[in-house]
Amino acid sequence: MNSISDECTPLKHDYDLCFNSWYSEKFLKGIPSTECEELFKTYQTCVKKALVERGLEIPDFSPTKEENNGTDGQDA
C-alpha cells in the first residue's frame, strides 16, 4: 500500500513496518512503548502537507462518536 503522495510512501513503509511489529509485540500484550512515535511524526508531517496540497479535508477524529455509532450502527 502506498501513501497519497509518492514523497511520503517510503516514510509510510518505514512507519508501517514499525507499527506492525509494535502492534503485535507491544500493544496487544499491554506493554507500553513509544518506539514508533518519531517515525509517525515524520510520516504525518508529510501526509498532512500532501492532503492540504490536494485540497483534501483531513477527516475528523472522533473515536467516542464512532463507538456510539457502532452500538446502533446507522446514525452517522
Add this chain to the structure above:
Amino acid sequence: MTSPKYFINWTTFKKSWEDVTVAHWLKYPNPFSNHVLSEECFTSDPSRVQDVVERRVEDGKLCTVRFIVKKQRIPASLMWMVPNRHKACYVKETSVIDPVNQECTITTENLNCRFISLVIETLKYKGVKMCETVMERRTLISSKIDRIQNYTFERYQKNIVNTDKGMMCVLGLLDECQRQGLTGHLA
C-alpha cells in the same frame, strides 16, 4: 426521498481475536481484492492508497483514522458525468481496538461520491473463544435515487463475499489460498 437500506450479517473466524485484528492491518493487497476492480467505488475492496491520518492510544484502546483512496468504479461510459473531485473515491476508516475487552470496531464511509450514494459500514470483531472471533457487519446504504440504491445494495452484497474471502485468505483459513501459498502474512 428513498429510505436507506440496512444490511447486517455475522461471520465467524476460527482464529484468535488478536490474529484477526493483526489481519485487519495486513489484509491489503490480497488475491480477492483484485476481483472487484471493475465494480463501483465505495463498495469495492482494493485500496491502492492508505494513509494513517490520526492515531493514538487512549485508555488502552488504539484509535486510528485512515484515509483510503480507491479507484472510481463507475462504468467508463458514464465517467464523463462525474466531476473531477469525484474521479477517485475517498474513504474514511475509523477504528477503535480494545485488547482488554477483545473488541474491535471499524467504521468506514465514503467522503465523496455522496451525490451517487452513501455507504457506512461498521464491523465489530469480538473474541468469543480462544480461537474464535465473531464479526458483526452493519451497513447503511443510502441514495436519492431508488434504482442506484438498489444497485449499490446488490453490488455490496456480492462484494463482501470477496472482502470476507480476502480476510480468510490472510488468516490462512482458505484452502485455495494455502494451496497457492498466498497465506504468508500471519504464518
